[in-house]
Amino acid sequence: MRDLVSEMARRITVNGLQIARNGTALLDVPHLTLNGPGPTLILGPNGAGKSLLLRCLHGLIAPDKGYVEQDGVPLNADHKARQAMVFQQPVLLRRSVAANLDFVLKRQGLQRVARKTRIADLLAQGGLEGKARQAARSLSGGEAQRLAILRALALDPDTLFLDEPTSALDPGATQVIERMILRASEGGVRIVMVTHDIGQARRLASDVVMMQGGHVVEHGDARQVLDDPKSDASRRYLAGGLVT
């Protein structure tokens, strides 16, 4: 059960974030505050800098300049221990489905009986009850992504970062994963997710960060950004036009 301190540790702030490679600016975000509590969806065209921003938020990439804070404190090891990330291509161990979950739970110090109960609970959450003994690498794309999300949730994270988790999946598999994400959000997990899919942003987002060319061009309430965007770049992206 999340305690009061972690309930509060959800305000993510970006200050003067800059990343450049070979003299080219890839990310330039002077200021961004994600307050939650509902899912934040990061939207924008290819190469907009969505993944770079997400990786910076999770602490996977150190920016050239600037920093990320959580609840007014620079991102530190404690924060990182309370967050998880799911990638577009699920990264799974060469073990059974259950063993992938067991690996994470063991590292958290759970005893065998508690792990068994938790694994059964997680598998039920992801609709993978019948797959416990199957090799994780033989799962379908949708099942593998469900397992990757369950493994992230097994860490009991305060914040879950997801980078286009459904971009390779069909509508049915996408719907299952969206339900998992919403359930996690309702259970108190802070969700920050990258997507290309405007429909997905409509279904999931409480707030939307719109990016283009390494910049945040707009951030606000999902309905406002999606239905009444303020920037030309957002308007063109949402209208399906070319954004350069």
Ligand SMILES: Nc1ncnc2c1ncn2[C@@H]1O[C@H](COP(=O)(O)OP(=O)(O)OP(=O)(O)O)[C@@H](O)[C@H]1O
């Ligand atoms: N390590 C790197 N070295 C050089 N350029 C990089 C590096 N990482 C990312 N980039 C560039 O930074 C830009 C932003 O990349 P990023 O992956 O964040 O985009 P994105 O918005 O997530 O795009 P997509 O929707 O296509 O995944 C791209 O032009 C990419 O080529």
